[in-house]
Amino acid sequence: MIDHYLTIQKDGIVETEVKKSRFICSLKRVSTENEAKEFIQSVKKEHWKATHNCSAFVIGEKSEIKRSSDDGEPSGTAGIPMLEVLVKKNLVNIAVVVTRYFGGIKLGAGGLIRAYSHAVSHGIDSIGIVKGKLQQEIAVAITYPQLGKLQNYIENKQIVTKDTLFTDEVVVICLIDEEEIEAFEKNITELLNGQVNFAHGNKIYHEVLVS
Numbered sequence: 001m002i003d004h005y006l007t008i009q010k011d012g013i014v015e016t017e018v019k020k021s022r023f024i025c026s027l028k029r030v031s032t033e034n035e036a037k038e039f040i041q042s043v044k045k046e047h048w049k050a051t052h053n054c055s056a057f058v059i060g061e062k063s064e065i066k067r068s069s070d071d072g073e074p075s076g077t078a079g080i081p082m083l084e085v086l087v088k089k090n091l092v093n094i095a096v097v098v099t100r101y102f103g104g105i106k107l108g109a110g111g112l113i114r115a116y117s118h119a120v121s122h123g124i125d126s127i128g129i130v131k132g133k134l135q136q137e138i139a140v141a142i143t144y145p146q147l148g149k150l151q152n153y154i155e156n157k158q159i160v161t162k163d164t165l166f167t168d169e170v171v172v173i174c175l176i177d178e179e180e181i182e183a184f185e186k187n188i189t190e191l192l193n194g195q196v197n198f199a200h201g202n203k204i205y206h207e208v209l210v211s
Helices: 033-046 079-088 108-127 144-156 178-191
Strands: 004-008 012-018 021-029 052-059 065-069 094-101 129-142 160-166 170-177 197-209
Touching: 004 021, 012 108, 021 033, 021 108, 033 052, 033 065, 033 094, 052 079, 065 079, 079 094, 079 108, 094 108, 129 144, 129 178, 144 170, 144 178, 170 178, 170 197
Parallel strands: none
Antiparallel strands: 004 129, 012 021, 021 094, 052 065, 052 094, 129 170, 129 197, 160 170
8 A cells, every 4th residue: 555645635527718618627536447437438428519528547556547538639639638737746546538619719739738738737726636645543542531631632733533432431543644653652651641552443544635
């Protein structure tokens, strides 16, 4: 598992206009090539009257799969510029389709490249990018009187908590970076005078909006 990744915050649709041509950018989080292809086909079906439905996607933790399509636009003026935006922003597991409704004014090769690149960049910026960071679930088991002290520590250190369980004791499930686990457990043990138990759960990705 990689220690972090970047992708879009959510699926979305963002429209721009260039010289009376409509450029509708549809963006979706995907995890497989089949998902990406199904998404592209769904957009093409929805916008079957459009002049073009150009696409690009990047799949895999290390961007193993990259594909693009000009869908009838002059070669290299749509799909590749769209894909380059995704690659430059280091995004993974994302598929984009830019639907063009021709407005009657030809843009030329350079104009098309700029229009399709801008449509994708603007779409991503409008929706937002998240960073998913790999963290360890650590269940911190304490007594009820200790909860306030632990909560203050967690708040001051801006530690992310996944859940808090209340039974005969309190269990606070924290998400901690791999390199900070030892220090976290040491600090909590000192804070609570050793009256604490730790249990490690799964390693999961926690996403935070970065732009």
